[in-house]
Amino acid sequence: xxxxxxxxxxxxxxxxxxxxxxxxxxxxxxxxxxxxxxxxxxxxxxxxxxxxxxxxxxxxxxxxxxxxxxxxxxxxxxxxxxxxxxxxxxxxxxxxxxxxxxxxxxxxxxxxxxxxxxxxxxxxxxxxxxxxxxxxxxxxxxxxxxxxxxxxxxxxxxxxxxxxxxxxxxxxxxxxxxxxxxxxxxxxxxxxxxxxxxxxxxxxxxxxxxxxxxxxxxxxxxx
Amino acid sequence: xxxxxxxxxxxxxxxxxxxxxxxxxxxxxxxxxxxxxxxxxxxxxxxxxxxxxxxxxxxxxxxxxxxxxxxxxxxxxxxxxxxxxxxxxxxxxxxxxxxxxxxxxxxxxxxxxxxxxxxxxxxxxxxxxxxxxxxxxxxxxxxxxxxxxxxxxxxxxxxxxxxxxxxxxxxxxxxxxxxxxxxxxxxxxxxxxxxxxxxxxxx
Numbered sequence: 001x002x003x004x005x006x007x008x009x010x011x012x013x014x015x016x017x018x019x020x021x022x023x024x025x026x027x028x029x030x031x032x033x034x035x036x037x038x039x040x041x042x043x044x045x046x047x048x049x050x051x052x053x054x055x056x057x058x059x060x061x062x063x064x065x066x067x068x069x070x071x072x073x074x075x076x077x078x079x080x081x082x083x084x085x086x087x088x089x090x091x092x093x094x095x096x097x098x099x100x101x102x103x104x105x106x107x108x109x110x111x112x113x114x115x116x117x118x119x120x121x122x123x124x125x126x127x128x129x130x131x132x133x134x135x136x137x138x139x140x141x142x143x144x145x146x147x148x149x150x151x152x153x154x155x156x157x158x159x160x161x162x163x164x165x166x167x168x169x170x171x172x173x174x175x176x177x178x179x180x181x182x183x184x185x186x187x188x189x190x191x192x193x194x195x196x197x198x199x200x201x202x203x204x205x206x207x208x209x210x211x212x213x214x215x216x217x218x219x220x221x222x223x
Numbered sequence: 224x225x226x227x228x229x230x231x232x233x234x235x236x237x238x239x240x241x242x243x244x245x246x247x248x249x250x251x252x253x254x255x256x257x258x259x260x261x262x263x264x265x266x267x268x269x270x271x272x273x274x275x276x277x278x279x280x281x282x283x284x285x286x287x288x289x290x291x292x293x294x295x296x297x298x299x300x301x302x303x304x305x306x307x308x309x310x311x312x313x314x315x316x317x318x319x320x321x322x323x324x325x326x327x328x329x330x331x332x333x334x335x336x337x338x339x340x341x342x343x344x345x346x347x348x349x350x351x352x353x354x355x356x357x358x359x360x361x362x363x364x365x366x367x368x369x370x371x372x373x374x375x376x377x378x379x380x381x382x383x384x385x386x387x388x389x390x391x392x393x394x395x396x397x398x399x400x401x402x403x404x405x406x407x408x409x410x411x412x413x414x415x416x417x418x419x420x421x422x423x424x425x426x
Contacts, residue, residue, distance in 0.1 A: 015393040042340040042400045049344040050368035056346065058254040061267045065253075066245055069271050070238075073278055079238040203283050 005029040010036050018043060149208055156215045170215050177208045230290060234282050241278055248291065249274070251370075252298045258365045259302045261354050269305060273298040288379060295372075296380045299362055306358040340403050352402040360395035367392050 005025045010017075010033070013026050017040070030036055073079045153174070184201035191197060224232075224243045232240035252273050257266035276297050284293060353361055362381060366372045367388070372380070374388040381388065 015389065018393065018396075019389065038339060039400070042404075043396050045339075045341040045344055046349075046396055046399050046403070047368055049346070049349050050364070053258070053346050053349060054369045054371060058250065058257060060250050061253040061270050065249070065267050065271050065274075066242070069245070069274055069278075070242075072271075072275060073238075073241065076279075078236060078278055079241050080236050 007033060007036055011039075014039070149205065149212070153212060156212055167215065170211055174208065174211050174215075177204055177211060180204050181208065226290060230281070230284065233278070234284070244277075244281075245274060248294055251291075252294065255295065255298055255365065255370055256302055258350075258353075258369050259361060260305070261350050265305075269298075269301055273301045276301065292376065292379055296382075299366070299380055303358055303362065306361075340400065340407070343407060344403060348403060348406055349399075352399050352406070355402055356395055356398060360391055360398060363388055363391040364395040364399070368396075 005028070007029075010026055010029050013023065016022075017026055030040065070079070181201065181204045184197055184204055187197045188201060224240065226244070226247055229240045229243040229247070233244055249270065253266055253270045256269040256273070257263065260266055260269065273294070277294055280297075284290065353364060356364065363377060366377050366380065367374070374385045374392075377383075377388040378385045383391075
């Protein structure tokens with residue numbers, strides 16, 4: 001006894017059908033229903049057109065893209081010619097922090113925060129001195145870097161967001177990054193010499209700064 | 224220079240390594256951007272922005288995912304941010320679904336006249352229809368049907384589940400069907416109008 005399928009049922013299975021999962025009931029319905037045949041044929045035609053599109057050769061971007069990119073990377077100090085001596089670890093790490101702040105509105109606060117962070121985390125002189133400075137800097141849960149970023153966060157919180165949904169999403173991400181920062185700071189206190197943790201913490205500060213800058217943008221739009 | 228070596232040297236700031244990574248990946252990134260925005264100048268700007276973000280963060284690349292996946296995730300993010308700014312809509316990587324999503328079935332009533340698309344879709348019309356898709360649908364459609372990514376890759380790039388990727392692709396295709404049928408109806412109306420005005424001419 002064949003179980004008959006109506007169009008509505010077929011449509012509910014259409015996604016699976018297109019992925020190759022075909023039931024006998026669906027096949028039977030499709031054989032007899034011109035409307036559903038039309039849908040399947042149209043979707044096949046769209047897929048086929050997309051495949052043709054994918055086979056069209058896309059030219060490479062113009063040389064302007066690489067030239068502009070290279071100039072920007074050089075101005076940010078991110079690249080050096082092959083064979084030249086690498087920059088001191090602390091200054092190249094520090095230099096990499098600066099390009100993160102493309103938004104002038106909060107760049108000043110973030111720059112101060114990261115300069116403070118750079119002083120704390122850089123390793124001129126002996127490792128022991130750097131570790132001691134780090135330990136002093138992170139002895140309290142609110143380190144100078146954290147203090148500056150927290151101050152920026154408080155400022156952003158006073159903005160009227162142009163899109164509350166977007167801002168809520170950004171706040172949520174900020175909470176996640178804050179937890180991550182707390183974890184990294186705790187690990188740094190336990191293992192001051194651990195460069196991997198130091199890199200993770202640097203990345204987390206950068207992420208927080210990026211998020212705050214984005215929240216500033218949304219706050220600026222709403223003001 | 225093999226990619227792994229280029230990544231290692233790029234993490235040390237080597238200019239030749241950066242250039243090598245750019246040479247290896249620029250066409251695919253540009254192709255993705257161009258198919259998403261349909262405009263060469265904008266696509267070039269987005270390509271530049273994607274690589275700028277990549278090179279700023281290359282030191283943090285740990286190899287947990289393939290480098291190309293990481294780069295394409297950055298690229299999709301850059302494009303989505305741009306589309307979001309254009310449309311004023313929130314489009315996070317997590318938020319691929321649309322507020323008014325339906326079951327993915329056809330919206331038209333049964334029995335309405337069917338306009339067959341087979342043989343009628345040219346690249347220009349397809350690009351125009353894709354341009355009208357919401358950013359999330361557009362991303363999944365372009366990544367899967369045009370760029371050839373598998374759902375597991377799209378899930379990693381878009382930060383969604385494989386099931387979500389499949390579902391969004393299906394909805395994107397259904398929406399494209401509606402948009403392309405509307406194009407056909409407009410064309411048919413214009414042809415009828417042209418034919419009608421022609422028959423009114425007297426000797």
